[in-house]
Amino acid sequence: MGDAGWGKYEIAIRPSGYAMHGYGQITHRATSEGGPLFARSLFFRDKDGKTLIFCCLDLGYVTHAMRAGAVEQLASRMGSGFNAESFVLTCTHTHSGPGGCAHEVLYNLVTPGFQPEHLQAVVSAIVESVVQAWMTAEETELWLGSGCFDEHVPVAWNRSLRAWNRNPDVSPYREGENHKALDRRMQVLSLRRDGQVKALLSLFGVHATCLGSSLNQHNGDNKGYAAAETEARLGDGAVAIFAQAKAGDVSPHYHGPGQADRRKAIKGEAEYAYAESNGRKQSELALVIAASPAQDRINGPLDGVLTYVDFSNVHADPGFANGEPEARTSDPCHGVSFAAGTPVDGPGVAPALLPLLRLASRARRALKQGALSQRDAEERAYFRRLYRSQGPKDIFMELGRRQNGKRPRIPGFIDPLVAELNRQEKAGAIKESEMVPSVLPLQIVRLGSLALVCCPGEFTTTSGRRLIETVNTCLKGSGISQTLICTYCNEYMGYVTTYEEYQEQAYEGGHTLYGQWSLAAFQTRFAQLAAELPKAAADRNYDRATRPVPPPDHELSRRSGLPPWQ
Known part of the structure; x- marks a missing residue:
């Protein structure tokens, strides 16, 4: 060698x-x-x-x-x-x-x-x-x-x-x-x-x-x-x-x-x-x-x-997608089952809250695809594509950047991390930043x-x-x-x-x-x-230029150097 x-x-x-x-x-x-x-x-x-x-x-x-x-x-x-x-x-x-x-x-x-x-x-x-x-x-x-x-x-x-x-x-x-x-x-x-x-x-x-x-x-x-x-x-x-x-x-x-x-x-x-x-x-x-x-x-x-590939909208080859011609990824979303954690390695939120989270998720899905959303064709099309991609997932949190400032506010009592997210959002620390890569x-x-x-x-x-x-x-x-x-x-x-x-x-x-x-x-x-x-x-012919978009300095600074939890 x-x-x-x-x-x-x-x-x-x-x-x-x-x-x-x-x-x-x-x-x-x-x-x-x-x-x-x-x-x-x-x-x-x-x-x-x-x-x-x-x-x-x-x-x-x-x-x-x-x-x-x-x-x-x-x-x-x-x-x-x-x-x-x-x-x-x-x-x-x-x-x-x-x-x-x-x-x-x-x-x-x-x-x-x-x-x-x-x-x-x-x-x-x-x-x-x-x-x-x-x-x-x-x-x-x-x-x-x-x-x-x-x-x-x-x-x-x-x-x-x-x-x-x-x-x-x-x-x-x-x-x-x-x-x-x-x-x-x-x-x-x-x-x-x-x-x-x-x-x-x-x-x-x-x-x-x-x-x-x-x-x-x-x-x-x-x-x-x-x-x-x-x-x-x-x-x-x-x-x-x-x-x-x-x-x-x-x-x-x-x-x-x-x-x-x-x-x-x-x-x-x-x-x-x-x-x-x-x-x-x-x-x-x-x-x-x-x-x-x-x-x-x-x-x-x-x-x-x-x-580097933007996975918020990748069209998958039907040969890898059970023949589905319009198999696409979407903006990232966490499911309720993510919030539940794993039963042995790492339990999540209190089990009693999970049925309520599922009900809230399904109600939001029905609302975004139903009659109340008819006035906004662009939003309706976005959510239809999102839900087609996310399939049976009960969505706990929408993480796409276009949802920053628009996502439904999850009550902070559900989990301290949700409360911290709400605090950072209120402080203007995440409006233009990526939630996840x-x-x-x-x-x-x-x-x-x-x-x-x-x-x-x-x-x-x-x-x-x-x-x-x-x-x-x-x-x-x-x-x-x-x-x-x-x-x-x-x-x-x-x-x-x-x-x-x-x-x-x-x-x-x-x-x-x-x-x-x-x-x-x-x-x-x-x-x-x-x-x-x-x-x-x-x-060779492939994309060598694309990279993640850095967060705005003023937003990153507002969530930087925070003290440990008290």
Whole structure:
């Protein structure tokens, strides 16, 4: 392959009472020191001088603000050694890490607000870990292996089995067989010098939610423990990245009969022990795979393509949308099932409120499509398209920018975050700002015969598999023999379910923002991008200019640097 290097740098954000990103609970505040959080990076350079960088953060999300800040500084520090299109920025999705690092409104609410010092610390850690990897690059062998957790190893469970069983292309399972309804394989890219593994990248999808929302320390959760264990085993200077694959519907907690009681029995210090145990299982399998002789040597060119797409209105190819000729995405919307949370990993609003929220949602839908809206043809057309796209979702919150200042005011007593949103809206902090990202990064990178599909947000097991199959088909005959997926890359925007899973409207469907054709839209646009990768760079034709619109400075300042919750 050529040269490779690796680096690690601590994210220097000290606990000071700010709520953590992940569970959306204002009581989930970091008040004491836990384990350190890191940015871990791998740097690759082929014989023609092309480079590729993979950086993984011990955080719950990646934001465009993080990526844009890192890209600017890395281009300055590294010059021709940096290529933004082959720079992958991802995270472990720990729910016990700091937030406040987005320029959009919603995912900052829990902190509360945008915290510039947090963003600066994250960007600094990214840059220093990458530069460290770049500066230590020398001849290194790359090997790719795969292994599978035995079904009796208690490491992961599907948390939305009824949604899984709606898919026509899966094996259906009964309650109590949730551990089978996921991809139990792990892929490991190992970096060797003098025959010894010195660094590795593991891809296995399972939520980093062993630790619940009652704890008060920053912590890397299971993926963080897996990395620390592996680095200790490999020796001084080693870097081990445990990134996410198809994790959207995969929990590290038992799901099945008696699941609530099983979860209640793991509290406090037992949660840390449980996270460490889960991470150790991931570490052990990764090390077995990395040491196995049954691996493929990775040789060949490095490359990458990156584009940004506005997902508020993507026309999906009917071939990916059950033949539907007018399958489109829409402005983002959260569903009532999003507000409900997940029963084991992260419960949401009080269950008694959910029927009222559903009634209010359906009443608004009827009003917007009924006789009272006839006087405004433009508004009527907008909502008809929105509801066609959102399908059976009972909409809890409309998040499109055109609705800023127009969306129905949800009573603040429903949830403290709703009250904070109302306060920021009243203060004029969000009139022209994005609530959530809609312009999303799609990226495919190549390491010799391996292609890595880099997706924003959280893809369920089956949606991720279908996307891999789509891209793999497009890359046939291009010298690429295997396609893998990495999620939570370059931006965070909720979930992507299959069309069938979406109809269930479990938590994942309620958090699939752009509607029931979201996966079809991703398949459509990733297929177009994949068609460009085999071409010579000068012959490629895709959008390289589009980027998210930054918020107005005066609005961002009004929701920046807010004090911790009292």
